[in-house]
Amino acid sequence: MSDKIIRIIRWLIVGTTFPFTGTAVLANDPAPSTFVELTHQGDAFFQQGHFQRAAKSWENNLALVECTINANPCIDLLTRLAAAYQALQKHSAMFQTLNQALSLASVTHDKGRSALVRSQLSDAWLSIGASKKLSGAKAKKPETVAEKGHSANAHTVTNEKTATEQQPRLEKACSLVELDYLKNACLLAIDSVADARVTNDPDVLARALNSQGNVLVIMGLFPEAIDTYQESMQVAEQASDSTLAIKVFLNGLNVDFMSGNLFKEEMITLLDQVWKQIEKLPDTYDKARICAQSVGR
Numbered sequence: 001m002s003d004k005i006i007r008i009i010r011w012l013i014v015g016t017t018f019p020f021t022g023t024a025v026l027a028n029d030p031a032p033s034t035f036v037e038l039t040h041q042g043d044a045f046f047q048q049g050h051f052q053r054a055a056k057s058w059e060n061n062l063a064l065v066e067c068t069i070n071a072n073p074c075i076d077l078l079t080r081l082a083a084a085y086q087a088l089q090k091h092s093a094m095f096q097t098l099n100q101a102l103s104l105a106s107v108t109h110d111k112g113r114s115a116l117v118r119s120q121l122s123d124a125w126l127s128i129g130a131s132k133k134l135s136g137a138k139a140k141k142p143e144t145v146a147e148k149g150h151s152a153n154a155h156t157v158t159n160e161k162t163a164t165e166q167q168p169r170l171e172k173a174c175s176l177v178e179l180d181y182l183k184n185a186c187l188l189a190i191d192s193v194a195d196a197r198v199t200n201d202p203d204v205l206a207r208a209l210n211s212q213g214n215v216l217v218i219m220g221l222f223p224e225a226i227d228t229y230q231e232s233m234q235v236a237e238q239a240s241d242s243t244l245a246i247k248v249f250l251n252g253l254n255v256d257f258m259s260g261n262l263f264k265e266e267m268i269t270l271l272d273q274v275w276k277q278i279e280k281l282p283d284t285y286d287k288a289r290i291c292a293q294s295v296g297r
Contacts, residue, residue: 035061039077046084055084071104075113078104079120091128098124111195112204118192119211122185126214129181170212173219182218189215203244206236210248217251222259226252 042057058081067074078101085094098121105114174186189212196208209232216225229252236245 035064035073039080042080042084046080046087051084051087055081055088058084067104071108072110072113075101075104075108075110075117079117082120082124086124086127091124094124095121112199112201115192115195115199115204115208118188118195119208122188122192122211122215125181125185125188126218129179129185170216170224173221177219182215186215186219201239202235203239203241206232206239206241206244206248209235210244210251213248213251217255222255225255229255 038057038061042054042061045051045054045057058077062074062077062081065074065077078097082094082097082101085091085097098117101117102114102121105117170186170190174183174190177183177186189208192208193205193212196205199205209228213225213228213232216222216228229248233245233248233252236248
């Protein structure tokens with residue numbers, strides 16, 4: 001793995017914003033408000049950085065859910081719980097929880113939830129695998145999309161048609177990767193974007209694209225990563241998700257800078273501009289992560 005990729009990974013914001021902002025209501029629940037209230041209580045704990053309390057709240061709530069009857073609320077809880085486990089570095093529990101959520105989403109054929117779970121799983125593989133492999137493990141360099149005729153201009157905005165045409169080429173690139181964690185992350189990200197595109201939900205698509213951009217960065221496909229981040233940022237803005245849009249912008253900005261497309265002075269100017277937007281975000285764990293990463297740059 002090249003020094004350039006290692007430097008980028010150190011500042012990459014792997015993962016998106018909190019997995020879900022809402023939750024499905026239980027079927028035949030005599031007190032649906034109680035379920036939602038307990039779920040949101042865990043949300044509040046998580047955004048305050050109280051991950052153990054958040055996990056406990058969601059675990060207690062999950063014990064009340066019959067997942068075969070209430071698959072969607074169960075998926076919503078499982079993805080939240082997995083985020084808490086990841087923050088607590090309970091990696092085995094995180095993967096077990098996300099795999100359970102993915103199985104449920106596959107049964108219900110809910111493309112939106114499937115896309116979000118796959119995106120979260122992809123980021124999980126990256127965050128765990130990359131941290132263990134930075135010390136020198138090497139992956140076979142795949143043929144880049146740019147080498148197959150795609151414009152190498154890092155500032156070209158990828159439209160949906162172009163992005164869809166890229167998917168088979170990305171699948172081929174994934175198949176050439178030797179590291180299991182990276183191959184898993186790559187294939188999950190591709191499937192996540194494919195599911196997200198049929199939902200017509202910009203928030204879901206933005207999250208899926210951000211995960212795919214993260215994978216492309218670690219594979220060393222910088223122009224394609226920047227294109228993907230730009231599309232993600234555009235649809236995040238359509239969804240009025242300012243937190244996600246800023247995260248994606250910072251990811252793309254970092255890759256632009258480290259790959260030589262931006263001078264230091266330009267980087268500082270852009271960071272000053274985005275900092276004004278960061279200050280407007282609510283005081284949450286997501287904001288704290290963004291602040292830490294942007295200051296670190």
